[in-house]
Amino acid sequence: MPPCKHTYTLPMVTRDALRALPKAHLHLHFTGSLTDATLRELAAEAGVRLPRGIVGGRPRDLTPDARGWFRFQHLYEAARHVVRGEDVMRRVVREAAALDRAEGSRWLEIQVDPTSYAPDVGGITPALEIVLDEARANSDEDFGVAVIVAASRTRHPLDARTLARLAAQYVGDDVGTVVGFGLSNDERAGHTEAFAPAFRIARRAGLASVPHGGELLGPAHIREVVEHLRPDRLGHGIRAVEDPVLLAEIIDGGIGFEVCPGSNVELGVYAEPDEVPLPMLFDRGAQIALGADDPLIFDSRLVDQYATAQDLGFSPHQLAELARSSVRISRMSAHRVSRVLADIDEWERAVRGTR
Structure with missing residues (x-):
C-alpha cells in the first residue's frame, strides 16, 4: 500500500507538548505495559532466564505471518511467566498508571486476561479483583484507571463466556471497574462466531465490546468481527482501509478504532511508519484512539504514537482532534469527559499561542 500522508505548514510541536496533550489510552495490555528495567528485575527475583530479544535486543524479526506471531507470543509468554502473585500484579498496574500519567494520559483502560495470572492468586476472581483494586488505588480526579477483561482466541469459547460473566459482576463507568470485554491473541485462531x-x-x-481485529488479517476478517461481535471499538482495525465500503460501514456505524502504529510497524504489517494509513482513517471521519499496545515488545509508548501521527503530517489541531476522539470513545464517566475535553481545548489554545 502506498504511503498516505498529510502535509501542513505549521511548525511541529515539541515532544514535551505532545506529552502535555490530555488524552485517553484505550489499548494497553497488562504484561505488555512493563518496562525493560522492571522485567529484568522481576526475572532476577524469580530466578528466570529471559530469552534473547525480550529486553534491549533489536531487531526481533517479528512478522505478521504465523511464524512471526509465534515469535511474538514466545516473547510475551516469557514476560508473563515472571508476573506471579499479588504484589507483582499490583506493581504492573501501579507502574502502568505512573507511566501513562507522565505521558499526559488522563484515562487508561488496561486490558487483562485474568486466566493468565489466576494460578498464583487463587483463581480468576481474585486475579481480577487485585487489578481492579490497584486501579482504584492509582486513580484520582485528574487520572483514572479502568479495566477491560479480554478472552483469548486460542482458548475454548466457553472460557470466554466464563470471563464475560465474571466481567459483568464488576461493570461500571469509573475507576476500578470493568468497562469493556475484549478478544485478543492471534486473529487466525478459533472461529469468530463461536x-x-x-x-x-x-x-x-x-x-x-472491544475485540481485536484487522491488524494481522484484512477486511474479510473484520466483517466477521463486526457481524458476530458487534464491536463498539475495534482493537486495531487499521486494515479496514483496504475496503472502502467496509470502512464507510464501520464509520457510519459509530465503531471506533484503537490504532497502534508502533505495533503495526514492529509486526511488519507496514514496512515503515509512513505507510500506516492513519491519515486515511482520520480523513474519512473515523473515531480513533491511539494506543501503545505492548510497549515492552514494540518499544514505543503512548507519546510515541502521537509523534508518529505528527510525522505523518497531522497538524496541532488534528493531534488535538485525535485526543478528543480518544476521550469520546472511551468509557470514562461524563464528568471526566467534560473536564478532559476542556483541557484539550486549553492545550490547543496554548500551542497556537506559541506561534
Missing part, C-alpha cells in the same frame, strides 16, 4: 455468546453476555451487562 465467541458471539460471550459478547452477548458482556453487552447485556453494559460492557463495551
